[in-house]
Amino acid sequence: MLTLLHIRDFAIIENLELETGAGFTAITGETGAGKSMLVDALGLLLGGRADSGSVRSGCDKAELIAEFELGDDSAALDWLRQHDMEDGSVCLLRRVLTSAGRSRAWINGSSVTLSQMQELGELLVEIHGQNEHIRLTRGDEQFRLLDAGDSHPEQRAAVEQAFEDWREADGQLQALDAEDPLPAGELELLNHQIEELEPWALSAEKYAALESEHRLLARGGDVVESLQAALDVLEDDESGIGHRLNELVERVSGNAGADADVANAEKALREAAINCEEARSSLQGALSRIDLSPEKLADLDARMARLHALARRHRVGPEQLCEVLERLRTRCEEAGSREERRRALEQTCARLLEAYRKAAGKLHKARARRAATLSQAVTELMQVLGMEGGVFEMHLDHDPEGPPSRRGDDRIELRVSANPGLPPGPLKKIASGGELSRISLAVKVAASADRPPPTQVFDEVDAGIGGETANAVGHLLRSAARDGQALCVTHLAQVAVCADRQVRVLKSTGDEATRVRTHVLDEDERVDEIARMLGGNLSEQSRAHAQELLHGALTRH
The missing domain is CATH 3.40.50.300 (P-loop containing nucleotide triphosphate hydrolases)
Incomplete structure (x- = not known):
């Protein structure tokens, strides 16, 4: 108060x-x-x-x-x-x-x-x-009056929550649909490109090794001749570098303890001998792997040509084909995942919409009872307010196929007959300004009768x-107070x-x-x-x- x-x-x-x-x-x-x-x-x-x-x-x-x-x-x-x-x-x-x-x-x-x-x-x-009588002709005010009091707060809250749940899922579905989908046939093209690249796409390291091998075989005999000559210098029993280094190590090692410089020299010679042996072993391995057959070189030529052709098609270097393949796979997976997510969201939306419709149906039944009570109360007040024989109806239409809303699936139309014998018609078309004012007052008083503020x-x-x-x-206002x-x-x-x-x-x-x-x-x-x-x-x-x-x-x- x-x-x-x-x-x-x-x-x-x-x-x-x-x-x-x-x-x-x-x-x-x-x-x-x-x-x-x-x-x-x-x-x-x-x-x-x-x-x-x-x-x-x-x-x-x-x-x-x-x-x-x-x-x-x-x-x-x-x-x-x-x-x-x-x-x-x-x-x-x-x-x-x-x-x-x-x-x-x-x-x-x-x-x-x-x-x-x-x-x-x-x-x-x-x-x-x-200007309350003007507001009374508006849908939001009509719903406010219908839903006022304690007649159906739980049903109204259930509809609002069900609507919010459905709207969130529907928003996610619309956002997914707004994303750029793959044009028709592009998924098939993606799969074709993936199948084409999978046997050929090499990592940068593997491509570098293949390129090195190709260069080696392309030079063929010149490379083998050079490597063999170097190996001969290292391996010759009498005059080979390895043999001579080992002799030097034996001669110096006996005097290494006499002087620090001699010791350093002996250490350097030993390391040189070891390095010489490692070089000899590497050259032997390289020579053993080199295949100078025309078939091997032709195979490498074909592989390199194919890799370069694929690289040109995708506008990258051959060493980047592996990255291209990963991007194509990712895009293909996303396209498949998008369809799966869409199907899941469609199912969720359908389930939540059904829950909303059930809640809206229960709210409609509660509103119908309240509308009948209000209609009778307002009709009685109209007799007191100088409209003898007048009738007021709060008419509810339920549309379970209409677009969902926070207010449910109901539509309200206030109908009135201010004179006896006439069928009720739409309030804003039938009632005069003075009648609207009195009807508005009657509605306000009736709507707050169960729980007045x-x-x-x-x-x-x-x-x-x-x-x-x-x-x-x-007297009506005094009663309301x-x-x-x-x-x-x-x-x-x-x-x-x-x-x-x-x-x-x-x-x-x-x-x-x-x-x-x-x-x-x-x-x-x-x-x-x-x-x-x-x-x-x-x-x-x-x-x-x-x-x-x-x-x-x-x-x-």
Whole structure:
């Protein structure tokens, strides 16, 4: 329940404080006095969007504060506990707007985001504005009213979760489809290229060895002759280098201990002899492997020619064919994997869509029960609001083949017959502006009947009505506030007399400044204000009429 609203330097309001209580409070005053500014300020405290024009002219900032008293079973109190902002049973909202267009918000002294303030605000107050009847023709507002309260929160949550699960899988499938697929026939080409390269693709090291062997055989006899001559020099028993080195080692080794230089010489000669032996062995091995047959050379020529041809085809060097083969294999595997992933995602999407359809079907059944209840309740209220014989229908269409959505597979159409004997038709086509306003009020009251918010604010929802209908609206608002709190900005005396208390908003101009203040009316002041609202000058007759209205409203309850 709202207990205090404090406004400073907002619009034309310099400093205003409004204390409220339980029950029905009527807010009245001359046109332009600033009544709706109280509602605007409260809307900003509930997370509404603001701009620099909200700040009073000549001021740097505007400050708005609202204090609420919460019950033990309040959903708002649970929210505060979940966010570690609980401060007993009190909830204090504060917002500061600067002339530069910036804004800051606090809940019980903790700095919060606007989205957090909006979350909590929805649990504290519901504002019914002057254009509610226009909103009522919009699908999102119709679903909000249908899904309000405790009739089917579990079914609605199940649909939302099922939809999110399906949408995530469907998004993955669409992203996969958006990837560049292989053109028709390219997979076959990839497999052909892989089969062609597999026998030939050599690593860089193996290709280097093959190239070296080819160069060796291409020079043929010249190479063999040179190598054999070198081997003969090393191997000759009498004059070969190896034999002579071994003799030198024997001659020097006997004197190696006499001098360090001799020892070094002896060591170098031994190493030379060893190296000479290794060279001889390597030459023998090379000569034994060299195949000078024409067939061998022809085979190597053919292999090198094939490797160079494949390299030209793939525009790489022969030593890079192995890398080309790996890239082709990877691309082929990815293409196959993509199809497998797509089949798996299609199966997942189908399974999740089926789960969504089942959840949406259960939600539809729960909504149908709620729609029937609301239709009956609104129809009954229409009789009270001057539309005798009128009928209201909240018609639901269920489309299990339609595109999935967070709201399920239902489509809503509000149908109404404002006159007896006529079949209900679409609300926005059948009802007049005045009828729309009354139907909108009836829908709001009926929708919140099972679990009304702690505070309901009605901003001139009685526009365009009068007479007995205005009386009915006043009593309806009083009934809506019976177990909670309702504030109504009104110009109608018939509505104001139904309130438990009445607050007048006054605007005064002086010292080149405009000031707005509020005043809770006592019994005599209230009679005068009701008389003023009835029109004409204050007189004993108008006061008597006002007293009669107040007495009638009191005795009716």
